[in-house]
Amino acid sequence: MTPAASQDSAASTVDVVIVGAGFAGMYLIHKLRKEGFSVRAFEGGSGVGGTWYWNRYPGCRVDVVSMEYSYQFSEELQQEWEWSEKYATQPELLAYANHVADRFDLRKDIQFHTRVTAASYAEDSGRWMVRTDKGDSISAQFFILATGTLSTTNLPAFPGLDSFEGPTYHTGQWPHEPVDFTGKRVGIIGTGSSSCQSIPHLAEQAEHLTIFQRTANYVIPAHNEPVAAEEIQKIKANYNEFRQRNQQYPFAFFYETTNKTAQEVSDEEREREYEAAWQRGGLMFLGTFTDLITNHDSNVTAQAFFRRKLAEIVQDPETAKTLMPDFAIGCKRLIVGTDYYETYNRKNVTLVSVKDNPIENITPNGIVVNGTEHEFDAIVYATGFDAISGPITSIDIKGREGRSIRDKWADGARCYLGLMAAGFPNLFTITGPGSPSVLSNMIKSIEQHVEFVSDCIVDLRDKGHTVIEADADAEEAWRAHVDEIAEQTLYKSCNSWYLGSNIPGKPRVFTTYIGWPQYATEIEQVVADNYPGFIVDKPALAENA
Numbered sequence: 001m002t003p004a005a006s007q008d009s010a011a012s013t014v015d016v017v018i019v020g021a022g023f024a025g026m027y028l029i030h031k032l033r034k035e036g037f038s039v040r041a042f043e044g045g046s047g048v049g050g051t052w053y054w055n056r057y058p059g060c061r062v063d064v065v066s067m068e069y070s071y072q073f074s075e076e077l078q079q080e081w082e083w084s085e086k087y088a089t090q091p092e093l094l095a096y097a098n099h100v101a102d103r104f105d106l107r108k109d110i111q112f113h114t115r116v117t118a119a120s121y122a123e124d125s126g127r128w129m130v131r132t133d134k135g136d137s138i139s140a141q142f143f144i145l146a147t148g149t150l151s152t153t154n155l156p157a158f159p160g161l162d163s164f165e166g167p168t169y170h171t172g173q174w175p176h177e178p179v180d181f182t183g184k185r186v187g188i189i190g191t192g193s194s195s196c197q198s199i200p201h202l203a204e205q206a207e208h209l210t211i212f213q214r215t216a217n218y219v220i221p222a223h224n225e226p227v228a229a230e231e232i233q234k235i236k237a238n239y240n241e242f243r244q245r246n247q248q249y250p251f252a253f254f255y256e257t258t259n260k261t262a263q264e265v266s267d268e269e270r271e272r273e274y275e276a277a278w279q280r281g282g283l284m285f286l287g288t289f290t291d292l293i294t295n296h297d298s299n300v301t302a303q304a305f306f307r308r309k310l311a312e313i314v315q316d317p318e319t320a321k322t323l324m325p326d327f328a329i330g331c332k333r334l335i336v337g338t339d340y341y342e343t344y345n346r347k348n349v350t351l352v353s354v355k356d357n358p359i360e361n362i363t364p365n366g367i368v369v370n371g372t373e374h375e376f377d378a379i380v381y382a383t384g385f386d387a388i389s390g391p392i393t394s395i396d397i398k399g400r401e402g403r404s405i406r407d408k409w410a411d412g413a414r415c416y417l418g419l420m421a422a423g424f425p426n427l428f429t430i431t432g433p434g435s436p437s438v439l440s441n442m443i444k445s446i447e448q449h450v451e452f453v454s455d456c457i458v459d460l461r462d463k464g465h466t467v468i469e470a471d472a473d474a475e476e477a478w479r480a481h482v483d484e485i486a487e488q489t490l491y492k493s494c495n496s497w498y499l500g501s502n503i504p505g506k507p508r509v510f511t512t513y514i515g516w517p518q519y520a521t522e523i524e525q526v527v528a529d530n531y532p533g534f535i536v537d538k539p540a541l542a543e544n545a
């Protein structure tokens with residue numbers, strides 16, 4: 001683990017292989033290079049940006065406020081970048097990613113158009129052999145998965161899927177060229193965030209848009225707007241203080257809250273607060289009262305408010321009824337949208353519920369539900385992702401004794417602290433299963449993990465160690481801890497991608513740590529206590545014998 005083991009001296013040997021050039025991969029390259037490690041990143045796309053490279057569907061935006069959804073490791077970077085809207089659009093986010101790649105000269109260590117297909121750990125050398133779909137074999141001491149949490153798309157195996165004669169699109173793999181739906185009959189399957197963001201735009205263009213909804217969702221208005229120059233100035237004048245304040249919140253981003261439970265206020269006050277939160281818009285609605293995601297009765301009050309709002313907006317009572325969700329608000333990720341419910345008042349929009357009558361099959365002309373064929377010129381699959389563990393298990397990873405990560409996680413993904421899986425030495429997962437990841441400001445979580453990993457392997461190098469891994473008991477205790485916290489909430493009360501229940505056959509396990517500040521404290525403590533729960537330089541089994 002020395003800078004001498006560089007790409008120059010041996011093209012197929014580096015200190016660190018990184019998978020992915022999204023926000024996690026990019027910061028890893030920058031940080032690890034600065035610490036003197038040689039790195040090689042592999043990226044399936046032709047450019048950087050991860051999520052914001054792939055998800056180019058119309059209307060795609062971030063649902064965390066732009067001034068917060070950005071790197072904070074470089075004061076110069078956060079001072080020079082200018083966000084134009086409260087919630088940045090995908091093109092602006094991608095431009096930001098490209099700016100970062102240029103500014104820190106990251107591309108020279110990224111091999112684009114290349115997917116890592118397999119990686120195996122050799123116990124004798126303590127190194128990983130990583131293979132790609134382009135035929136690369138590269139040896140690395142550390143193997144870091146910066147593969148993202150929502151990057152492996154889910155395309156349900158509808159009978160006749162390939163028979164449709166028109167163009168099809170998946171929101172998570174949208175073409176780079178603009179798609180023109182003018183004059184077309186378009187069908188869209190799914191009503192998650194990707195769908196709800198794109199529907200108003202598709203409806204504007206299409207001759208007719210038909211939406212196939214299995215589960216009605218809660219969509220809160222974004223109330224997007226330009227960021228005022230004075231606000232930018234105010235934040236930039238003391239960006240660090242702004243960041244510090246936001247990290248005290250449960251999801252590592254700021255929101256206004258009454259700091260009261262929904263139970264302790266009068267009906268009038270509750271309604272007033274919900275109305276104010278609706279007018280502010282965004283994910284922060286869930287923070288209006290402190291117990292919305294933990295107390296069923298409190299949650300029911302928010303559900304009722306939502307249904308009243310929906311009934312006010314959607315003119316056709318039958319359509320409004322079909323759009324009414326029937327699960328705890330926040331259990332599936334709350335959707336931040338613009339003109340979503342209003343779109344159902346358009347004459348060229350039809351809602352088809354597939355809750356009780358699932359999609360039967362796809363035909364050359366369209367989609368069949370309940371014996372009726374709906375004819376289309378184009379179909380959009382907004383059917384989501386194999387989330388959190390999917391991007392990791394999509395690679396054939398083999399750790400100690402040749403054990404595969406797919407087998408290890410057959411009954412649910414687990415990582416100690418969301419960072420390392422027992423039996424997979426020197427393999428780190430950035431925002432992996434068991435970390436706050438999707439229930440936090442992702443960029444903050446990414447930075448925290450990158451810095452943890454970097455500090456950890458610098459520490460190993462400084463002390464002359466070569467191998468680190470999670471202890472199996474510590475991993476199991478952490479898994480139980482993550483689950484215990486989730487049990488105290490309503491997150492397990494519905495089916496969602498948080499639980500993996502959107503993927504047929506995937507174990508229903510909640511793999512996200514709820515509570516950013518507690519997690520951050522825990523991680524700091526682990527470092528201060530010299531990495532309890534990790535084993536350093538554990539001998540291979542053969543050496544033990």
Ligand code: N01
Pocket residue numbers: 060061062063064150156171189190191192193194195197212213214215333336354359382383384385438497502
């Ligand atoms: O995916 P989803 P997404 N038949 O899984 C339906 C982030 N994101 O891409 O709910 C019929 O939420 C499925 O139905 P059901 C954000 O974290 C953020 O929209 O399983 N329907 C559901 O309606 C988000 O939560 C933004 O019953 C089927 C839909 O497809 C996450 O990504 C924007 C089906 C999938 O929804 C995922 O969002 C976009 C079937 N066989 C995404 N299979 C921001 O705002 C699936 N569905 C930042």
